[in-house]
Amino acid sequence: MKADELVPLGRTALRVSRLGLGLASLGGLFEPVPAEDAADALDTAWELGIRLYDTAPVYGYGRSESRTGAALGVRPRDAYVLCTKVGRIIEPGGPDTQPIWADPPAGVGPRLDYSYAGVLRSVEESLERLGLDRIDVLHVHDPDEDFTAAVSQAYRALAELRAAGVVGAVSIGVNHAPVAARFLREAAVPGPDCVLLAGRYTLLDRSGLDELLPLCAERGVAVMAAGVYQSGLLADPRPGAPHGHTSVPAELGARIGALRSVCAEFGVPPLAAAVQFPLGHPAVTSVVVGARSADEVAQNVRLFDHPVPADFWTALKATGLLTEDTPTPAS
Numbered sequence: 100m101k102a103d104e105l106v107p108l109g110r111t112a113l114r115v116s117r118l119g120l121g122l123a124s125l126g127g128l129f130e131p132v133p134a135e136d137a138a139d140a141l142d143t144a145w146e147l148g149i150r151l152y153d154t155a156p157v158y159g160y161g162r163s164e165s166r167t168g169a170a171l172g173v174r175p176r177d178a179y180v181l182c183t184k185v186g187r188i189i190e191p192g193g194p195d196t197q198p199i200w201a202d203p204p205a206g207v208g209p210r211l212d213y214s215y216a217g218v219l220r221s222v223e224e225s226l227e228r229l230g231l232d233r234i235d236v237l238h239v240h241d242p243d244e245d246f247t248a249a250v251s252q253a254y255r256a257l258a259e260l261r262a263a264g265v266v267g268a269v270s271i272g273v274n275h276a277p278v279a280a281r282f283l284r285e286a287a288v289p290g291p292d293c294v295l296l297a298g299r300y301t302l303l304d305r306s307g308l309d310e311l312l313p314l315c316a317e318r319g320v321a322v323m324a325a326g327v328y329q330s331g332l333l334a335d336p337r338p339g340a341p342h343g344h345t346s347v348p349a350e351l352g353a354r355i356g357a358l359r360s361v362c363a364e365f366g367v368p369p370l371a372a373a374v375q376f377p378l379g380h381p382a383v384t385s386v387v388v389g390a391r392s393a394d395e396v397a398q399n400v401r402l403f404d405h406p407v408p409a410d411f412w413t414a415l416k417a418t419g420l421l422t423e424d425t426p427t428p429a430s
Contacts, residue, residue, distance in 0.1 A: 108268065113180050117378065118399065119386065120151070127202050129199060138169070139393040140393050156183065157184070161228050168229030168230040183236075185222060191207055213242070214248060237270065239291075268292040270293035271295070297326035333370055361411070371402040371407060375407055379427040
């Protein structure tokens with residue numbers, strides 16, 4: 100597999116690249132990203148064959164969507180797949196602010212809203228920020244924040260938009276695999292087409308394999324795996340390193356150390372193993388990775404394309420880092 104390989108997105112008519120670009124960082128996640136750096140990152144992604152882009156209204160309170168639309172608006176519209184989300188409306192005085200955004204636009208913030216009317220408003224405002232006339236994949240963002248409204252009102256709005264051709268595919272964007280499995284079971288037929296699963300099908304956390312991924316495979320629901328670097332833990336697990344953890348539990352630290360040892364033995368960068376691992380499961384279509392610069396985009400492509408021998412995955416199973424029945428990529 101190569102980063103720029105195009106494959107069908109599950110049962111939909113869309114085709115996506117194996118590697119997608121997550122656009123939270125370009126909205127100013129944790130630290131500011133100058134507009135020119137964001138544009139360079141998006142241009143580099145395009146030049147390297149990335150054709151799957153994932154943003155959201157809450158990413159920089161509209162900034163990520165605006166920057167994404169400016170870059171993609173000059174590209175052939177049928178040549179890429181754009182994903183955004185519903186569940187939070189960006190408005191003056193929005194109360195549900197998040198401290199993770201470094202320099203959001205002044206005076207506005209997000210407000211949770213999974214109502215039918217709120218979703219339609221959110222889509223209209225996203226299209227305006229993006230400067231586009233349609234959205235390829237629309238995720239219900241964090242449906243666990245108000246599950247009842249998300250699985251009923253938000254899903255009904257998205258299903259109607261899908262039927263009208265405004266949305267190509269309906270999806271959910273989740274951090275918890277059981278929430279996604281519940282949503283798939285409770286949503287009205289025909290249900291979501293996709294799931295964006297963050298941090299729950301990785302080398303360090305395979306909880307998505309318990310129920311969600313088998314369910315997706317059974318129903319033909321495409322999975323986009325995100326958060327595969329575990330916030331940078333695999334790159335640098337030291338306490339205080341920029342991985343979002345104030346401390347690393349001893350057991351987890353030991354697992355990371357053992358994994359890095361196997362990587363060193365086979366000459367495989369840990370992040371190359373991390374970004375390729377999810378694609379061993381037949382339900383996983385693509386891996387979505389964030390970047391805040393052109394150099395990071397290019398590095399992610401190199402990691403995705405780095406050769407990983409079949410014996411490497413065998414060694415991970417032999418050392419107990421993966422169970423014997425864990426699906427792994429073909430060499």
